[in-house]
Amino acid sequence: MPCWLPVFFILANTVSGKPRNLWRSRVLRCAWNNVFMSLPMLAPVGSDLYRLGCQLRCTVFMDEQGVSEAEEFDGKDDGATHMVSLLHGNVVGVLRILWLPQHAKVGRFAVQRELRGQGVGRQLFQSCLDHIKSRSVERIMLEAQVDSIHFYQYFGFQAYGGDYLDAGMLHRAMKNY
Numbered sequence: 001m002p003c004w005l006p007v008f009f010i011l012a013n014t015v016s017g018k019p020r021n022l023w024r025s026r027v028l029r030c031a032w033n034n035v036f037m038s039l040p041m042l043a044p045v046g047s048d049l050y051r052l053g054c055q056l057r058c059t060v061f062m063d064e065q066g067v068s069e070a071e072e073f074d075g076k077d078d079g080a081t082h083m084v085s086l087l088h089g090n091v092v093g094v095l096r097i098l099w100l101p102q103h104a105k106v107g108r109f110a111v112q113r114e115l116r117g118q119g120v121g122r123q124l125f126q127s128c129l130d131h132i133k134s135r136s137v138e139r140i141m142l143e144a145q146v147d148s149i150h151f152y153q154y155f156g157f158q159a160y161g162g163d164y165l166d167a168g169m170l171h172r173a174m175k176n177y
């Protein structure tokens with residue numbers, strides 16, 4: 001976000017005579033939440049953060065999207081790296097990195113419904129890319145729900161192959177190489 005944007009909104013709200021609406025401004029709230037408050041962290045398997053991340057996965061993938069428990073918890077968590085996003089002490093984002101021989105695979109990526117579209121996902125995903133690169137792994141792939149393809153294109157991922165059904169939802173494979 002450009003650094004002059006909060007200043008612009010303060011001036012715009014003041015000039016329009018609605019200073020009391022200042023903190024209701026979606027842009028300012030988003031800027032505050034996203035830039036200063038949301039904190040991506042590693043969540044080792046068995047830790048409280050990991051358990052809270054699993055709860056968010058249940059809420060988003062099982063309750064909201066109808067994925068079965070067996071599909072969601074597929075037995076691959078133990079060998080994976082897990083990350084969560086903390087906001088005001090709550091886990092509001094989650095993802096998982098699988099370390100495969102040919103590439104790292106990112107999945108189980110979700111943000112709490114009420115907070116979507118405010119930059120939490122982008123911040124968490126960028127931290128995930130940074131973490132993967134810090135382990136000297138350059139090749140990354142994921143299986144995107146087709147509605148989310150443009151999210152990953154923003155990070156330089158390209159779709160390949162055709163659409164396919166996974167857990168009842170249309171997906172397409174994407175990679176950064």
Ligand SMILES: CC(C)(COP(=O)(O)OP(=O)(O)OC[C@H]1O[C@@H](n2cnc3c(N)ncnc32)[C@H](O)[C@@H]1OP(=O)(O)O)[C@@H](O)C(=O)NCCC(=O)NCCS
Nearest residue numbers: 109110111116117118119120121122123144145147148151
């Ligand atoms: C995909 C997801 C993790 C993105 O997190 P987020 O916090 O909403 O993402 P951000 O606010 O950082 O970025 C929002 C961008 O993602 C896009 N986006 C991609 N998929 C989206 C979705 N399902 N819902 C809302 N926005 C989505 C938005 O259009 C927006 O793009 P824009 O800024 O160019 O308009 C989140 O939408 C989510 O949890 N979806 C449900 C779970 C899911 O489907 N996960 C698997 C995705 S493959």
